[in-house]
Amino acid sequence: xxxxxxxxxxxxxxxxxxxxxALVAVTFALSLLGGAVALxxxxxxxVTKDDVIRAEPELASAAVGNVxxxxxxxxxxxxxxxxxxxxxxxxxxxxxxxxRLDSSxxxxxxxxxxxxxxxxxxxxxxxxGTRGISVEDLTDAVPDTDELQRLEDLSVTPxxxxxxxxxxxxTVREVSYVGPSGSGRSAPGGKPDEK
Amino acid sequence: xxxxxxxxxxxxRTRLQALPVVxxxxxxxxxxxxxxxxxxxxxxxxxxxxxxxxLKTTGTAPTAxxxxxxxxxxxxxxxxxxxxxxxxxxxxxxLGRGVAAKMLGAYDLVDDxxxxxxxxxxxxxxxMRGERPQLPWRFALVESPSVNAxxxxxxxxxxxxxxxxxxxxxxxxxxxxxHEVAHVQRKxxxxxxQQQNLVGSLSxxxxxxxxxxxxxxxxxxxxxxxxxxxxLDKSAEYEADRDGMVLAARAGxxxxxxxxxxxxxxxxxxxxxxxxxxxxxxxxPAARLAALGDVITPELEAAAGLSRAxxxxxxxxxxxx
Numbered sequence: 001x002x003x004x005x006x007x008x009x010x011x012x013x014x015x016x017x018x019x020x021x022a023l024v025a026v027t028f029a030l031s032l033l034g035g036a037v038a039l040x041x042x043x044x045x046x047v048t049k050d051d052v053i054r055a056e057p058e059l060a061s062a063a064v065g066n067v068x069x070x071x072x073x074x075x076x077x078x079x080x081x082x083x084x085x086x087x088x089x090x091x092x093x094x095x096x097x098x099x100r101l102d103s104s105x106x107x108x109x110x111x112x113x114x115x116x117x118x119x120x121x122x123x124x125x126x127x128x129g130t131r132g133i134s135v136e137d138l139t140d141a142v143p144d145t146d147e148l149q150r151l152e153d154l155s156v157t158p159x160x161x162x163x164x165x166x167x168x169x170x171t172v173r174e175v176s177y178v179g180p181s182g183s184g185r186s187a188p189g190g191k192p193d194e195k
Numbered sequence: 196x197x198x199x200x201x202x203x204x205x206x207x208r209t210r211l212q213a214l215p216v217v218x219x220x221x222x223x224x225x226x227x228x229x230x231x232x233x234x235x236x237x238x239x240x241x242x243x244x245x246x247x248x249x250l251k252t253t254g255t256a257p258t259a260x261x262x263x264x265x266x267x268x269x270x271x272x273x274x275x276x277x278x279x280x281x282x283x284x285x286x287x288x289x290l291g292r293g294v295a296a297k298m299l300g301a302y303d304l305v306d307d308x309x310x311x312x313x314x315x316x317x318x319x320x321x322x323m324r325g326e327r328p329q330l331p332w333r334f335a336l337v338e339s340p341s342v343n344a345x346x347x348x349x350x351x352x353x354x355x356x357x358x359x360x361x362x363x364x365x366x367x368x369x370x371x372x373x374h375e376v377a378h379v380q381r382k383x384x385x386x387x388x389q390q391q392n393l394v395g396s397l398s399x400x401x402x403x404x405x406x407x408x409x410x411x412x413x414x415x416x417x418x419x420x421x422x423x424x425x426x427l428d429k430s431a432e433y434e435a436d437r438d439g440m441v442l443a444a445r446a447g448x449x450x451x452x453x454x455x456x457x458x459x460x461x462x463x464x465x466x467x468x469x470x471x472x473x474x475x476x477x478x479x480p481a482a483r484l485a486a487l488g489d490v491i492t493p494e495l496e497a498a499a500g501l502s503r504a505x506x507x508x509x510x511x512x513x514x515x516x
Contacts, residue, residue, distance in 0.1 A: 048485060049485055060493070080499025081499050095491070096484070097454060097486075097487055133301050133302060133472075134472075135472070138297070138423070139417040141298065144300040147296070148295055151299065151333050152333065154312070154315050154335055156315035156316050156319045156332075158319060160316065161319030161320045164317075164320065170320070174445070174494075175445045177438060178440075179433070179437040
């Protein structure tokens, strides 16, 4: 998409997407500097689980208060798994998994952007009211081997993916599986069946 | 384009009959050599055409699926005691490809090679951090306004346009694909198909195509596809969330991205997006968020925060208006 300017000086919609992208980039740069992502508006949320508010956005940080299920909090910032909230017990960091955002604030355009505070993509569309594929559509479908061949043609080799990963500067990390079935196990699904 | 109904029921019936035959032959041929097969491309062509012709002359009219025909089909197939075991990994792949073909009878692949390559690359980056990197993985975007994604046994992952368009960052895409890779890795759907005796039944029936009513195959394929539309145990979904989060984090992506995706799905559902199938097959986003919050380790916490690839998703969107 090239940013074109028409004779009367008005920009095309494609240009708006670019501008939105630039805005996102700036927001992102600022967020790197600040460490936290400032939300464009204050969001309200409901606490879904009794939890601890901490001084810093990390598990090891000191508790500065508690929140009860059902309490209303204002969400101010977000960082990783954490949200900075203001509630009955004051300000502090609460796990985002313990808060459900108030959906009424997020109806309408840009709802997803509000939900993360990471800026709009310009490609979000409202799909309200349109229905997709049903169970019957799938079970009654006639197999499409031509489309399956097109799917096979979409293959990406590990080498291509590796290059694509490096291009963006992604770095592989050691992270252990978590949870009841994951802890202490290195290979879900049994032994790897690969060579 | 986005609201286009991609249903297609106009394909010739012979196609329907030919696929299981091809699949059955693949199983008959199964051995160390076939274990390297990458889909149908090795076994289609003239062989498939010849079989189609054979079917046209001997073919039986497919009949409507009913409970009694399912039962009858099961009995017939059960009677064909367990030969054709072959390579179980290859069996899983071939079964998955058959299910994928059926799903692609209802869904169109998004006709955008650059976008498909992008989704494929991110999927592979995540899959390579898992336990089955050598599967013939395919990651594809399908046309549908619904918010959903599927993990077909053997390594086929579909994500709907409706879900993709909720995503803002590559981290979030990696989180979604990680969840699906985890399903395949744990063989969640494949195990259900095995429990329903569909895996052996299909291989037997497909191998015996000439003597078995093709309505039986229709029924079996429908049942296998139905598994993709029915919910797994909730525990399997929570497991896929946890494993997927770990795989994405290992690949260098934001470990917390799955949480923002779940939040978006929740918000999008409240705003009226079609999340009906997703909601009928998964615990609520709020329950999944809460469960993830309980398993955060310092290691995951250290892997939280946008990755350096985060905004690539938006660059792709800008390049492909």
